[in-house]
Amino acid sequence: MTALLELKDLTVTYRTGSGDVDAVRGVSLKLEPGDTLGVAGESGSGKSTVAMSVLRLLPRSAKITGEILLDGEDVTTMKWGRLRAVRWGEASVVFQGAMHALNPVRRIGEQIAEPLRIHATVPEPQIKARVADLLRQVDLPASRAGAYPHELSGGQKQRVMIAMALACGPRLIIADEPTTALDVIVQAQVLNLLGKLVAEQGIGLIMISHDLSVLASTCARTAVMYDGELVEQRPSAELMASPEHPHTQALAAAFPTVGDPVSRYAPATSTPLPPEPDRERGTEALLSAQDVRVTFKDRTGARINAVAGVSLDVHRDEIVALVGQSGSGKTTLARTLLGLQQPTSGTVRYRGEPMPSTAAGLKAYRRHVQLVLQDPTSALNPRHSVYEAVAEGPRIHGVGDERAVVTRALEAAELRPAEKFFARLPHELSGGQRQRVVIAGALALDPGVIVADEPVASLDASVRGEILALLLRLRRELGLAGLVITHDLGLAWNIADRVAVMYRGELVEVGTVEEVLLDPKHNYTKSLLAALPGGVSVRTAVD
Structure with a gap:
């Protein structure tokens, strides 16, 4: 069976005034239909460059080598017309920062309808019903279609972004830091929603994050990137329990588990703190x-x-x-x-x-x-x-x-x-x-x-x-x-x-x-x- 997405020896180089910079070097990944893959790494590790390269959403200064096979078809050789049809229709992106990704002066329903009008063949009389259905899929009432972004909470805005990504019925969704800046309860709701959509619709999901615990709770497998290279890729639970690469270990230690005595008064740092001294808290309220x-x-x-x-x-x-x-x-x-x-x-x-x-x-x-x-x-x-x-x-x-x-x-x-x-x-x-x-x-x-x-x-x-x-x-x-x-x-x-x-x-x-x-x-x-x-x-x- 053909993989939904396969990256073969992907390398991305940016041309800059001071010379070429290899942002991604020799990355190979595979995603089957209905599979979930997390991509972890710090800023500058190349994880977002990998994700954006799938739909050729990189700036003109980027040079891509290697193969990006979407349903067996190489994205790097697609002509503009075919690439435009693939975007939204076969693969879509939930961009980081819903607050900035949504147009502040357009109603939510209009923004969800936009990819339907441009990329799908939904007749105009049916668009309103389709928008209402998409809102229900992401657990928002249809009445929210008339709201502006500032009238929604952070979690609701993120759900709208997911509804837009689902609009044209893609088989692959790429979620770039979808829970950044969300509180823990809203984060859990968004992660549960993505998991439900994968299970019910058989969508392939690539989720990008710097938080391994978020990826482990949603994705079956996790790949870790460091300095443009793939340094570790394993089942998420196994990787969280026993990370092997030093960078994976650092990422896991950075987000401590509540209740773990090892991390009490012991942030992950290159210079470990001495144990917390015995002390009595002052009685004076400053x-x-x-x-x-x-x-x-x-x-x-x-x-x-x-x-x-x-x-x-x-x-x-x-x-x-x-x-x-x-x-x-x-x-x-x-x-x-x-x-x-x-x-x-x-x-x-x-x-x-x-x-x-x-x-x-x-x-x-x-x-x-x-x-x-x-x-x-x-x-x-x-x-x-x-x-x-x-x-x-x-x-x-x-x-x-x-x-x-x-x-x-x-x-x-x-x-x-x-x-x-x-x-x-x-x-x-x-x-x-x-x-x-x-x-x-x-x-x-x-x-x-x-x-x-x-x-x-x-x-x-x-x-x-x-x-x-x-x-x-x-x-x-x-x-x-x-x-x-x-x-x-x-x-x-x-x-x-x-x-x-x-x-x-x-x-x-x-x-x-x-x-x-x-x-x-x-x-x-x-x-x-x-x-x-x-x-x-x-x-x-x-x-």
């Missing part, structure tokens, strides 16, 4: 929220309680993980604690003193409570050097001996020697180095509390562990308090001392990491843990 409420009004005038009576303390020398789904109120609470959002009622205190309400008072307050943003690329001005980026805060607050302050902050963020990085621009840094610069900018003002919003969500697996280890070192060595906002329970298990679970604007469970993640009391916490693609380890720290 930052506290007392019955904080934040209320907004929607377009109809109805009141929405984004934060509904939250009380939470963050002590010196501890990291608190604030976890919950998108829309649970985590970010609104964090903005309120930073003085960026005025609470409707309740009090925010730092070292027992109420948060000031004047501009001058807030300026002084924010020197003590600093923010680390999620995406370092967006957080840094591309025209400012590292020195300028870190020096901005000290200049605003009039901190003396600027050069010494910047040097100390960069070295605390483990960018050493600091002088080596002073003149560099953001594009000359790796993703991990950019995030360290953002952290250095916060440290430059010698704060007592750092509020980190998804600090590793946009980073590669190998870099993720290094940044988490840095946050732990800062807590241990400087006594910093940290409030880490995340939907990643593995991160909480990795570095947090306590966990606060937020649901519909309320804190439904607060306690030590072991109490909340190993013995949850609230049904919502249990549902978060049940949705983890890697599950929860049966071992506990006591064992």
